[in-house]
Amino acid sequence: MSGDDNPLFQLFWTFALISLFAVGGAVAAIPELHRVAVDVRHWMTDKQFADAFALSQLSPGPNVLIVALIGYSVAGVGGAAAATIAMCGPTAILSYVVSRWLANARDLRWPAMLQAALVPLSIGLMAASTWVLGVASDQTWRAFALTVMAAVVASLTRLNPLWLLAAGGCLGFAGLL
Amino acid sequence: MTSEIAPAASSAADIAKTPPSLRTLFFAFAKMSLSGFGGVLVFARRAIVDEHRWMTAEEFNETFALCHFLPGPNIVNLAMVFGARLRGIPGGIAAFAGLLVPPMLLITALAALYDRAGQADTLRQGLAGVSCAAVGLLASVVFRMMSPLLKKGDVVGLVVMAGVFVAIGLVRLPLQEVLLAAVPLSLAVTYAKTYAKTRWAR
Numbered sequence: 001m002s003g004d005d006n007p008l009f010q011l012f013w014t015f016a017l018i019s020l021f022a023v024g025g026a027v028a029a030i031p032e033l034h035r036v037a038v039d040v041r042h043w044m045t046d047k048q049f050a051d052a053f054a055l056s057q058l059s060p061g062p063n064v065l066i067v068a069l070i071g072y073s074v075a076g077v078g079g080a081a082a083a084t085i086a087m088c089g090p091t092a093i094l095s096y097v098v099s100r101w102l103a104n105a106r107d108l109r110w111p112a113m114l115q116a117a118l119v120p121l122s123i124g125l126m127a128a129s130t131w132v133l134g135v136a137s138d139q140t141w142r143a144f145a146l147t148v149m150a151a152v153v154a155s156l157t158r159l160n161p162l163w164l165l166a167a168g169g170c171l172g173f174a175g176l177l
Numbered sequence: 178m179t180s181e182i183a184p185a186a187s188s189a190a191d192i193a194k195t196p197p198s199l200r201t202l203f204f205a206f207a208k209m210s211l212s213g214f215g216g217v218l219v220f221a222r223r224a225i226v227d228e229h230r231w232m233t234a235e236e237f238n239e240t241f242a243l244c245h246f247l248p249g250p251n252i253v254n255l256a257m258v259f260g261a262r263l264r265g266i267p268g269g270i271a272a273f274a275g276l277l278v279p280p281m282l283l284i285t286a287l288a289a290l291y292d293r294a295g296q297a298d299t300l301r302q303g304l305a306g307v308s309c310a311a312v313g314l315l316a317s318v319v320f321r322m323m324s325p326l327l328k329k330g331d332v333v334g335l336v337v338m339a340g341v342f343v344a345i346g347l348v349r350l351p352l353q354e355v356l357l358a359a360v361p362l363s364l365a366v367t368y369a370k371t372y373a374k375t376r377w378a379r
Binding site for chain 2: 004016017019020021022023024025026027029031033037039044050051053054055056057058059060061062063064068069072073077079081084087091092093094095096097098099102113114115116117118119120121122123124125126127128129130131132133134135136138143144146147148149151152153154155161162163164165167168169170171172173175177
């Protein structure tokens with residue numbers, strides 16, 4: 001598979017495989033996306049990955065669209081489409097099959113135990129995402145201070161997150177970071 | 178048709194009787210997706226439960242819980258399962274496409290712009306500022322999700338969480354290997370805990 005030269009196939013297999021292990025959603029898969037795209041395949045630099053994350057947060061739609069940006073950097077528009085379909089298609093089909101199966105066995109309640117077991121895992125994965133993206137983004141102490149400020153404000157207030165992103169963008173634009 | 182006139186109370190009787198057309202599904206999901214800055218879930222709940230009354234709040238939570246604990250992007254799974262519930266597999270595809278295609282075109286256009294202008298220093302600096310703030314937002318989500326574990330004093334949960342963080346974030350082990358070890362382990366420990374509790378209760 002990895003020996004295949006066609007970048008679209010490479011993208012497809014890579015993301016389809018990652019998606020099947022993406023417990024806790026797209027954000028929890030970020031460390032693995034970073035590991036594969038930056039460290040293993042060398043599709044992007046650390047900085048480009050951080051920029052892709054910023055772009056995916058700035059634009060509307062599901063967070064999973066960061067894979068479209070990774071795909072685009074490898075193979076243009078076709079790469080973006082291949083990456084998105086690979087990351088979303090197989091698991092959507094799996095969800096459909098499982099939901100049908102559960103609907104047929106209605107008395108079988110969704111086990112709370114599975115939830116209790118998986119929640120700590122997905123929090124650990126999201127904490128790892130924060131760490132990986134933080135290492136890529138916070139190159140100066142001022143940048144780090146901005147991250148801490150944003151975390152505090154977002155935790156203590158119900159301010160729309162877009163304002164924080166915009167404030168970060170303005171500070172960066174003004175060359176203050 | 179009472180749902181047209183009835184006020185915001187959402188009981189099972191209020192749920193729309195006729196399933197929406199494929200077109201309606203596509204555009205409804207496109208709309209939620211394009212208004213969803215920083216996550217689509219809130220908008221999906223509002224549109225599906227409050228605006229269109231396609232599901233009760235309880236059904237929505239149940240469907241979301243299912244999609245949350247299956248692998249893959251949750252909201253995309255939800256669109257597929259939900260669309261298929263209303264209109265069969267074509268409905269699932271319509272919702273899936275509505276959710277993904279319009280924002281994907283938008284983000285691809287942004288990517289093209291970035292390729293052209295990404296070398297401009299001011300733009301790069303602006304984007305760097307955005308990503309710093311976005312990391313902070315992510316940290317706040319992690320704190321919020323962690324607080325129930327801390328409040329309950331769930332030591333096992335916290336240890337599992339810390340273990341995954343170290344393995345994936347610091348050591349940078351492959352996700353597959355970590356999960357193949359961590360999921361069975363976490364399940365076994367949770368099972369043992371519930372079993373011990375019920376035995377004590379007797």
